[in-house]
Amino acid sequence: MADLSVKVAGVEFANPLIAASGTFGFGREYSEFYPLSTLGGISCKGITLKKRLGNPPPRIAETPGGMLNAVGLQNPGVDHFIENDLPWLKQQGTVIIANIAGNTYEEYAQMAEKLSDTNVDMIEMNISCPNVKSGGVQFGTSCEGVGAITREVRKKCTKPLIVKLSPNVTDIAEIARSAEAEGADAVSMINTITGMRIDIEIARPIIHNNTGGLSGPAVFPVAVRMVWQVANAVKIPIIGMGGISKWQDAVEILMAGATALQIGTCLFTDPYSPVKILDGLNKYMEAKNIKTLSEITGSVIPWT
Template sequence: MADLSVKVCGVEFNNPLIAASGTFGFGMEFSELYPLEKLGGISCKGITLTRRDGNPVPRVAETPSGILNAVGLQNPGVDVFINEDLPWLKKQNTVIIANIAGNTPEDYCAMAEKLSETDVDMIELNISCPNVKSGGVQFGTSCESVGAITAAVKKYCKKPLIVKLSPNVTDIASIAQSAEANGADAISMINTLTGMRIDINSRRPIIRNNTGGMSGPAIFPVAVRMVWQVANAVKIPIIGMGGISSWQDAIEMMMAGATALQIGTVLFTDPYAPIKIADGMNEWLDKNGIKSVTEITGTVKPW
């Protein structure tokens, strides 16, 4: 039995598998299937300062080995999250990460300040949502804007601050460096790749938002490449995600440089995926005589 526990910014996770924001709600629905302590942690559905109803439907379309989504940050607002969802979440014996998204830098700061007074373990700065008109990814696509928002939020944030990066950029390594230089404690990556599908009969985009964020196994190689590039550019830990759907993928992503992982879209294919992935990782580590999963982070041997 290998040790699957990992530590990110001093926060201990039972295992490296964290449910990715937006795929797991606030955990209640999945707790019907298995105890949430089986997960290393939960990155909660992205929350905003006030309630958002999200985009019109359809919000999802299937693509080869993946999906497009454009939910548009539907959520009850930060106060409802703190008062109604967080108390229950904190009883689940798993790390709770609050994912925050704002229209303005002030929104992000106000939420970071409020959440710093609660029991959330970490705060994940969502500056990479491609599906909202203002805010979201507009803060995440240049070194200057990423640096500015990270520095601004850092002043109000008393929890470890994770900055979640968008892959829809020219040079992700320099963006990660900008986050690091301005106070990010960790990087999580990658958010979805902006995509589009068109119904050829109606000539209408399948997603009502016209474009959506692409996720699932199809984007996994892109995610591995980007995590590897960023791991070579920064010293802070990386939470790797993007299409992980098997224990082999999980090990591969850690070898690329991730300290912990988030898994999302595979939950729609198999809600039990996190448990199967943890079991598979454990077996592989045992078979290879590796005592702790932390030993594989960044061990890729590039040509």
């Protein structure tokens, strides 16, 4: 067995696979399939200061090689998470990451402060939810916005802070630099790419929110490109995500510069995909005589 462990911002993960926020709830459903310790970590469903109902259905549409979603941050609120979900999650033998979203600096800072008083392992700041006006995306699409929100949350956040980046920007490397400059310990990327599908029988968007976030294999090359660009721009670790669905994809995004990775949409296709990805990674490392995953991170040799 190869050593699949990784370290991100001082936090040890038994393996590089983290369930992506919004695809895994608070873990209970998938624990029917395998122990959650199968995963290196879990990024929990995005939480807000107060409970949110989310968007009216339909909230999902299939696309070639992927899907659109617009759940709209349905969640029970940060206090409910801390009281009802976190204690159980912390017993599962995996790294627990709280994913937070908000409307104002104060909301983000308040949640970071509350969560810093718990035993959650890391905080992932979502400033890239494309599906709600108050999902923080207003902070996530400019360098000034990302810098300012990171600075404010950093003041209250004593946990390792991951900033989750939006791909719906002109220059993601500049955005990542702003997060790093204001104290982010890591970045995770990419969130979904804004998209739209229309039901041609009724001339209505399939998703009630009209637009949604595109995920799945279709976005994978975009994720690889963006991870590579950011890896060349910052020193903090990158948690890569966006359409990873098989072990070859995992190797590829690590080569582009990721230290760990998140998987999401592939869980809907195959709940057992994490087990298969880990098995493939292990065999690849043994065949190539790779001792640690850090040897793969950023190992791509670009053409000059």
